[in-house]
Amino acid sequence: SQQGEEDPQALSIQEGENATMNCSYKTSINNLQWYRQNSGRGLVHLILIRSNEREKHSGRLRVTLDTSKKSSSLLITASRAADTASYFCATGRTPLVFGKGTRLSVIA
């Protein structure tokens, strides 16, 4: 498995704004996943995008994948205070390897 690196490390926005976080990786992939972790809890799977997909939506989440740049972005639209959490990307097969994540704070 390989490790994704999330950027920025921390992000603070106002409620209603959009939040964008990025993930970079180093080798070719079959798919890329995004996870959310609320404070003190286990990670929860948000969305998976396959290598032959460029964009995927799930509710207020939009994920893009650029395999030529080996990068992905996660966009949360119209953010809410409840979106405050850490977000992680992961690539490859089990066991997944996670980076340090992006800590998102949404201020009401």
Add this chain to the structure above:
Amino acid sequence: NAGVTQTPKFQVLKTGQSMTLQCAQDMNHEYMSWYRQDPGMGLRLIHYSVGAGITDQGEVPNGYNVSRSTTEDFPLRLLSAAPSQTSVYFCASSSSGGRGGTDTQYFGPGTRLTVL
């Protein structure tokens, strides 16, 4: 389904004590993993298993033992606890999914361990 369960939720140990962190899943998943999470370090893989009777080391295996006698259970043993093992421990499971499997991991709620 209960998903992935972990016990205990909290534990305080003294240096040199041993204990076992329990992890169980009821989804018939082949793969199970143990991670530790320290502030600012993200999740680091300790040990993992691809099926009953098969285990392998992750990034930080020293000081920990695992075994996988059944599909459901994957206990993590601390043989002689050290303050450096103070952390939050997460267990996760996933299905291989066969060809084109997604490998989505399901996490337990975590065990917060303090070693004095």
